[in-house]
Amino acid sequence: MQRTNFGEMACSIARTMDVIGEPWSPLVLRNVYVGINRFDQIQQQLGISRKVLAERLRWLVEQQVLERREYAANRHEYALTDRGLELVDVLMVMVRWGDKWLAGEAGPPVLYRHHACGGIGHATLACSACGRPMGAADIDVLPGPGAS
């Protein structure tokens, strides 16, 4: 993979990118999330080599975002861990950005129906402290306890 160890940087973006910063990994997570969670199914949907897929899956299991479980004798499938399900939040915001800026005339490839309201909505960012909208223009960035 890359020679620089992004996982060692004192930066949560770098550490997160160390886990999913290679384009197939988010797509593998996406597939497991929507139920395409057996090796052959994932491989067929993505159209990648078995070798590359096996590596990606091994990595994501090692990073504890996926787990591999046996559903029948010698038959395995993958599932998101709690950590992995929360990582899908990152994918949801990528979806929003990609839908807005890169979807062209065709429009969004997928839509989200929100259980709580029954409506079609996209992910927006809100502040954990006050609940109001909090995007990149709405914050100051301060050093935290884990700063290098």
Next chain:
Amino acid sequence: MQRTNFGEMACSIARTMDVIGEPWSPLVLRNVYVGINRFDQIQQQLGISRKVLAERLRWLVEQQVLERREYAANRHEYALTDRGLELVDVLMVMVRWGDKWLAGEAGPPVLYRHHACGGIGHATLACSACGRPMGAADIDVLPGPGAS
């Protein structure tokens, strides 16, 4: 870069990853966002080669997430475009995930102070339709108009 053209997939995650799916790109965006926006400054902070940085910057300008502007005779700096500033939302959710799962005992490397409430908060996801929390466990994924 990668041989597969993720930008051509009918998937907003893939299209977004085509823009920032290489670990240095989000870190370049992060730097410009916090004001480290001149070539030498970015290069020094990241510790990467001038060649790699020049490629990353060229790509991000081509993808219209950064713009390059002259601040003095023959002196240039980079700035986020509107599109690029919205892409920082993706970084903010990566920060949340990295802080929660990968920050260890040291804790978060950075903190966000929310202008609206003055408090320290992290990014959470909310529904654009109803405003209530909307994470990966709270939605159904449906085909959209742009599905392949």
